[in-house]
Amino acid sequence: MIPKNVTIQDVARVAGVSTATVSRTLSQPDVVNESTRKRVSEAVSVTGYRLNRAARNLRTQRAHSVLVLLPDLANPFFSEILKGISRVLSQSGYSMLIASTKQVHDSGERLFDYLDDARADGMIILDGGLDADVIAMLESARQTSRILFACEWVEGADFPTVRCENRQGAREAVNHLHSLGHRKIAHVTGPAGNVLMHARKDAFVAQMASLDLPLKPEWLITGDFSIAAGCAAAQTWIAMEDRPTAVFCASDQLALAFIAELSRHAFTVPDDVSVMGFDDIDFAEQFIPSLTSIRQDRLRIGETAAQMLMDRINAPTDTTEETTTVVPVSLVVRDSTAPPKH
Amino acid sequence: MIPKNVTIQDVARVAGVSTATVSRTLSQPDVVNESTRKRVSEAVSVTGYRLNRAARNLRTQRAHSVLVLLPDLANPFFSEILKGISRVLSQSGYSMLIASTKQVHDSGERLFDYLDDARADGMIILDGGLDADVIAMLESARQTSRILFACEWVEGADFPTVRCENRQGAREAVNHLHSLGHRKIAHVTGPAGNVLMHARKDAFVAQMASLDLPLKPEWLITGDFSIAAGCAAAQTWIAMEDRPTAVFCASDQLALAFIAELSRHAFTVPDDVSVMGFDDIDFAEQFIPSLTSIRQDRLRIGETAAQMLMDRINAPTDTTEETTTVVPVSLVVRDSTAPPKH
DNA sequence: CATTTTCTTGAAATCGATTACATAAATTGT
DNA sequence: ACAATTTATGTAATCGATTTCAAGAAAATG
Structure with a gap:
């Protein structure tokens, strides 16, 4: 009942050529004669042949897949980035493996095992908070050039990175609040x-x-x-003698939690205080009030990272040059910021 | 500079045994003599040997990875499910490949190629909206038992499924609103x-x-x-002569957009109307007002699906029995529902 | 002590592709 | 017309593991 797998041998037999010719027809059609090419193509469709990737991967020493490492699989911030990565990878015939830092750690695997393993040809790391010893191992790994960071990075480590214009974003945030007339501005930071x-x-x-x-x-x-930190920050603000009239939060999640906590204490945004975030997550627009934010083009970050990695993987030699690509941010003004009331 | 890959041959040489023995030591330690076992283990750590997965995959005809198919990579609803899936898979030494329906389609790949390819040993599909011809192909594929659906499913197709108690959830929603005193209840449906x-x-x-x-x-x-549908539904509600006092939305995203749109038209929830959702996404708690919802245990759905798939993959024979696992839901009461005001 | 059974181990085939090298045929140049 | 290229194809080695089969050693049995 279960038909045996069709192999390249079967195709060769049907087409009356050698396996080498079949292989060539499939990967470099231009070097085979048109008539045989046609015969092989026919044999392929007659037999319903599918290339066995495990065999190819072994022979070519390529996994044809890339690992994406997230700090936390359940964080929606990353989903758009994954979309960008996945799009570029699949164009190159690559698959996307996903794992989270915590999971890799818990399962006792080491990160570069994925490379040593022949499970992945490269990795895109979205977590700048890796332990120092993990970083050290990655740096001493054989294929350092196939590791890159996106969004976050590691200070002092020489990995290529794709990131958004964080500093510019913060400046624009301050400028925006300043231009609305705010003079007393607080900042809720990241971890x-x-x-x-x-x-x-x-x-x-x-x-x-x-x-x-x-x-x-x-x-x-x-x-x-985190959400908890946003709530705590709101309480800190409430307890202040001399309250800032505007608060710039380092992430949208912080900002939304901040506003939510304020509203539980009967404060209103932007009447009592203007609040803005960073990231422009999908939800920022739907919140009440909708959130002014600094938009990161997450899709583009993902695409850029994937493209850089593809280029490096396909580069003939190990290009050692470190590269940092910076993706612009933009201010998105919504309802959570307004001129201060006196 | 680049040290050659350490293979099982190298380990065998160092340990002074055959490759067969090394392989056995690694995969079935109990059948080798203790002294040789020790010698091999030593050789493994001395050489820093790492198993080459491509080679193993080819020989064992297993990809040791599973494809998860999402309708949309950027939808945060799925992230928690992925976490559950990934956890179970990595325990079994499996990797998680991710792709989106649209992407697979656009790249011209066919879904079951992933199985035929030896790229994946099974797949978990989170999209019930696949085209009929895709479904037909999947059903006629050789390894039907290695395909399962989670969250959504396809009516009429005989794939094993993990889903939440959708009907029970809807009943609990009605009961909750009814017990608050609502008599006129509307429902915003899914697509x-x-x-x-x-x-x-x-x-x-x-x-x-x-x-x-x-x-x-x-x-x-x-x-x-979608968010847009939630807004449209709100306008529909606003335009009604005889407005329901409560609205049960088929998803949280709908409910949040519904509330947001109402607030733009100066209606307040739950004072003017009670609103509840379905899913209990992370954001439901942070919204203002926080959202009453039917909670799906997404982590558990993911874990269950992955476990079922692992069981089927490891089953000696093709178990043809279809199985449906239903995961319970629970009502989470928050601020968006209250007794109707008269 | 001969015979059977149980443990251990190794030799070699195998998984399904790719590719270096060899060779035959066709084309070109002189 | 003969040598030199170019083009098209086949042979066979190879990637790095797993596993079947056979065989020698050790233990158990009568």
Whole structure:
């Protein structure tokens, strides 16, 4: 009942040629004579032949797939990026493997096993918070050029990176609030140690200074990108003597939680305080009030990262040059920011 | 500079045994003598040997990976499910490949190529809206037992399925609203033809009847699971002569968009109308007002699906029995529902 | 002590493609 | 017309594991 797998041998027999010719017809049609090409193509469709990828992968020493490593599979922030990555990969005939940092760790695998394994030809890492020893291992791995970071990165490590203009985003945020008339602006940061948190915070501080705006230390509220942190930050704001009239949150998730918590305490946005986020996640638009944010083109980040990786994988030699691609951000003004009321 | 790959041959040489013994030591340690086992283990760690998966996959005719097919990569609804799937797969040493229906279609691949290809040993499909011809092909594929559906399914097709208790969820929604005192309840449905839409709508209608509640035809508002449909439904509600006091939406995304649109027209939830959703996505809790919903345990759906697939893949014979596993739902009461005001 | 059974191990075939090399045929140049 | 190319194809090695079969050693049996 179960028909045996059709192999290249079967096709060769049917077409009356050798397997080498079949293989050539399929991968480099131009080197075979037109008449045989036609005969082979016919044999292929008659037999219903499908290339066995495991065999090809073994012979060519290529996995024809790429690993995407996420900090957390359940975080919707990444889905659009995956879409971009997947699109580019599938154009090149590559498959997308997905794993989360935590899972890899828990299962006792080591990250570069994926490369050593012949399971993946490269990896796109979306988690800048990898342990130092993991990074060290990756750097000493044989195929360093096939590892790249997207969105986040690791300070001091020489991996190619695709990221958005974090600093520019923070500057635009400050400028936007400033232009609305705000002078007292707070910043809820990302998690301590996170590279994005530093980039955004530093730029925030710098821009405040360059606009001659005051900045009390307590207006820098340390959070992380979680919902809980947004709620906590809201309580911090509520407890302040001299409340800032605007708050720039390091992520949309923070901002939305911040607003939600405020509303549970009968404060209204933007009447009592203007709030803005960073990322422009899908939900920002649907929230009430809709959220002013700094938009990251996540699709493009994903596509760019995948394309860079493809280029490196297909490059004849190990190109050692490190490359950083920066994707622009844009301000999206919605209802959560307004001029301050006096 | 680039050290050659360590193969099983190298290990065998170092340990002074044959490759067969090395292979046995690694995959069935109990059949080799303890002393040789020790010697081999040592050789493995000395050489830093890593199994080449491509080679194993070819020889064993297993890809050791599973394809997960999503309707849309960018939809956050699925992320938690992926987490569940990935967890179970990685425990079994399997990798998770991800693709979207649209992408597979656009790239000209056929779905079962993934199986024929030796790229995947099975697939979990999260999209019940596949074209009829795709379904027909899948049914006629050689390895039908290695295909299963999760969340959605295809009416009439005999694939094993994991789904949540859609009907029970709809009943609980009606009961909840009824117990708050609502008598006029509308339902915003999912997209026409969708199996979830039908299950939920039918159960809604039935439960309304069994509670002797009136149900005008216009109270069944056809939507889809999109944000736009939620907005449109809100406008439909606003335009009604005799407005229902409660609205049960077939998804959270619908419900949130519904509420957002109402608020743009100066209606308040739950004061003017109670609204509830289905799914309990992460955001339901953060919305203002927080959303009453029917919770699907997405993690568990993912885990169950993956486990079922693993069992089938590892089953000695092609078990043809169709199985449907139903995962319970639960009512989560939040702020978007309240007794009607008269 | 001969015979059977059980443990261990190795030699070699195998999975299904790709590709280096060889060879035969066709084309070109002089 | 003969040598030199070019073009098209086939032979066979190869990728790196797993597994069947056979065989020698050790243990158990009568």
